[in-house]
Amino acid sequence: MNKYVERLYNGVVKENPTLILMLGMCPTLAVSTRAMNGIGMGLSTMAVLILSNLVISLLRKVIPDEVRLPAYIVVVASLVTVTELLIEAYLPSLYEALGIYIPLIVVNCIILGRAEAYANKHTPLLSVMDGIGMGIGFTLALTLAGLIRELLGNGTAFGAQILPSGIDPIGIFVQPPGAFLVLALIIAVMNAIGIKSRQRDLVDVGCDGVCARCTAECKKSGEVNAK
């Protein structure tokens, strides 16, 4: 497989950030009340991810190793601010729906995780492809969770009525507990049909909470602990 196409496959299927790597749980749980919100959040995150991967990859030889995390945070925070202002100006209804979770893209584990694990070691073009792949994978997972919750909890899909009006939707699915339940069920189904993941088995989500240093440092600390 072409190595650029391979990045897309990797992001969407093999290392799906939400369902396999268990990264970016906060927005996944929070905004998946509607399928449209899932798409909006997914695409906003994807835009930030592609640009941050590009910038960090371009600067990978300039940023000194010791201060790389603060440098990445500044890059990501600036991009998020730009995105936030654009959404506020052009998509006010999405801005209302996502609220505080737009600025919180800064601390989304996926973005710093990819910067650390991929973009700072690879060429700009490959990093952009990685961002697109990861972004699509994240968007699909968010939309799937949003669709299930919207259908069960509100009887609609993308705003269109699906369930006949005689059936009462189960309101709890659009409330906070529904987020945990639906994600648990999606992962249980994946386990049942044999899609395994080391991260999920250990519930080492974001390597014990070290979001920013996810993949790369996780492995390191794992090796150290093993010794």
Place this chain on the structure above:
Amino acid sequence: MKSLILIIITGALINNVVLNQFLGICSFLGVSKQMKASASLGGAVIFVITIASAVASLLYDYVLAPLGMDFMKTIVFILVIAALVQIVEMFLKKTSPGVYKALGIYLPLITTNCAVLGVALTNVQDGYNFIESVFSGFGTAVGFTLAIVLLASIRSRIREEDIPAPLRGAPIVLISAALMSIAFMGFSGLSF
């Protein structure tokens, strides 16, 4: 005084940061494997969020707002939080080695805990003043600690149980969180 107590109760129970707002899920799911680690992380989070809320509130009221640089708040807050965590770590190391030993390794984890940034931004959004911000930060952090310690004790029981294979690992933890979240929904009936 009554409104300050209300802010704490709202932050800790009614709008629980983890179970209702979904902030800090990473460490909530990751660290809750062990009871002791959860309690220590909770302590560190209370410490950092309270200080971070205070500093963020001062910065916003006296620097960002007067200069009309409202849009810079995300960048400024995240950098302040990162720097603050470093300073707190160095300060504790020098002055109280005992506390540092208990909380030290959890401090760096907190920089990327979205609850810290989330609280700072919500305080600004809700128009809280300095005192209200500090109380809201403290209440939220207590809510986080409560949730993570409860989940850790549930998980220590789950370990002994025979769970259906597809639900082992992450799903059963998420289902436990869902049930906790349902229980916490009961607090929204609190009225004053």
